[in-house]
Amino acid sequence: MLAMIIALLVVVINYPLTSSDWDFYKQFEIKRISANFNGSDYNGNALIVYGDGGVILRSKDIGQNWEQINLNDSLNILEMVHIGTSFYGISDAKYLIYSFNNGVSWNLVDFGNEFRFYRIFNLDSNILIVSNKGLWKINQNLQKQILYNWDWDTLKFSTELVGKTLFYSSYKGVINFLSLTDSTIGTLNLDSLGICTNCPIPYGFFSDKVNSLYFFVEEKLYEYDLKYRTIKFLYSPESVKNSAFFARNDNIYQIYSKKFESLHLDSLYFGKYDKQNQNFILLKTPFNDRYIWNIKLKNLNFITNDTLIVVGDGKLIYISYDGGINWTLKSLLNEFSTFFLLDTLHFRSIAPYARFFATNNGGVIWLPQKNYDTSYLFQPFQNPFYPGNFIFFLDANKGFFIAQSDNLDKIAKTKDGGETIEIQPLKGFQHFSTNLPLLTKFDSSVILVTISVILGGYLIFDKITPDxxxxxxxxxxxxxxxxxxxxxxxxxxxxxxxxxxxPNLYCLYISRDTALNWEKDTCFLFKVPGFFSTDLSNVNRIDTILLLTFSSFQKFPSSSGIITLLAFNIKTRQLIEVLQTDNFSPSFAIKIKRQIALFDLNGSVKFIPIDSLKPSAKLYNYTFRRFSPPKIFPYTGLFNSGLTGVIGDSIFAFVAYDSLFKSDALFIAKCKTCDSINIPSEPPYIPDISITEPYPNPTSKVIRFKIFWNQKYDISQVRFNIYDLTGRALAEIRSFSIVKLNNYSAEVWTDVSAFSKGIYIIVATLGNTIKFKTFIID
Structure with a gap:
């Protein structure tokens, strides 16, 4: 249940990226950028790397250049094999994927919702698939034949094909095997063979594909010789958990990383086990080519006699072209922080510990800086959003991370797009403030404004030169x-x-001499009557229109709030009230020709026609179905600690939690046409159910809300529940009182007086449709 609640909080699953029901997805092409890689395959013409989110990378020159192919983002591509120019792969469930043209284009074969894939092998130019529904043989024309029918759950532990014998782990201390030649079934009982006592489940199967099966018991590596039917202990690797192994020509190769916590640094090791001398020989030269931290290795593969590739989480790709002596990092993006989208190809990110990530091909591959410095351990560098810190990229080459402390300021800066980082002290800078600074690009420089609210407030203006x-x-x-x-x-x-x-008098200030002097131009007074306070909480600019978001709060008689959105035209100095609501909090806006797409932290988008910005302007609402609301902020202008950046008026990036794979993922959204947004006169879609914001909120006794449903359903089909943030169910349908107001709506309430103080989630479910709202008990 916990996993379900996390999904409800941050992402609604089971919907494709594009949906005909929601206009937002008609307007934007959404591309998944990040991925955790599971493996690689090479057919002599193309190198393929694959992983979760349906992401495939393809290289025609063994890793010098890459292109990205995005399949259905619900796919977790586990493994792949090739026959000639064709590639065949399996997802963890339901789908077989294939390409008949060296991985240029891909198709899917649906095996059904109950089908689970475990392994795929190339057997005599046919495809052998191990699944929960049996052992299947598929020819190159995708004709299917079931060889053995079973429902053995143990196959999901470890499975490996050696010659024409299939080995699979089976319960504690047991390895079963099946001969595909004569259908003989046998068992290796590790207890009986004296390998161990009360043996755990053997795991981590790999082989030389011909005669030897290798497997682990606990963290000891053993070999089963198929020809002589003997088992022997080989060695205990220094590391098993963050390692990848490969067997070739009677040699065992291992690559692993060590984590040095005190240095916030990883080191990569590669070697082979010498069976004759019974020792492990390190082959890789010392040191890494780039700054790596917290890498997770998954799969090692020989793609030619001297070329090896290892892949892993965080879009990790390492390649060696000299038999493993030297390794080149080809891609890594294993941490999300603030992203700077400088154009359609050049994206940059600055993460904790002054880790600079860069991509120069639109997010296909990413690389951290080459050099490591112990100055990265400087405490303020550990968090880009530490009070007084700020980060910025002027262009694709020049960026910086300023870290401030009480007695020392430092700057980490790059002039080559994040390839190398230089650390310098900032003597006499001393702009320490708990308020985020303001930055804006000015010609080829940056104007930086440090803000302090003490002593009535003061501003410090600095210019950051192109150097x-x-x-x-x-x-x-x-x-x-x-x-x-x-x-x-x-x-x-x-x-x-x-x-x-x-504090409610706001003015437009103008400087025409690079911030030396400021003149007060136009002022306006804004405060929502009846509320304790009204504060300017966010500003977005679309051309010459400022969208000002004001948050108003009332302490008595009960805590409540309201959001007001004003549009201020810089040319005409006209101020227009656009929106006032208690359930929409604008955070970010982009322009799509003559429309403004206004994003809400609560997960919806409002489209505003620019030409009709007037007090009666109509807003059209759309809600995210596949992703959590994007945490989106512009990378120029108002400097916020958001996770994303924007290019012009048509492209933006966002990070969302994907509950399918239980990890954050980075996406790029690009406007498809940018000619106009087709806003219908009436909403084109009637949802199965929708619920209003609960009230009173906060509450201590009763929580109420209204529910609306499509009239083809009945209210009795809806299921209600309340969960806490741990995923524990606290109420059921019988706890809720329901009063129908008409044929499509009802009022619902329940007693929550017995609940502890905290944040809770109301969930309404009708079939595959799930709606939820949060409320607070004080």
């Missing part, structure tokens, strides 16, 4: 800025003059 040098411009007392941007070489800001003692 990443800092020049002090000026400072102002009794002034606060909330947003900074430039238009036509003039700087603009939204701010508040604290000397006027009115």
């Amino acid at each position: 990443l040098e800092f020049q002090r411009i000026t400072y102002f007392k009794k002034l606060l800025f909330y947003y900074l941007f430039n238009i036509d070489n003039s700087l603009y800001a939204i701010g508040n003059d604290t000397t006027q003692n009115n």
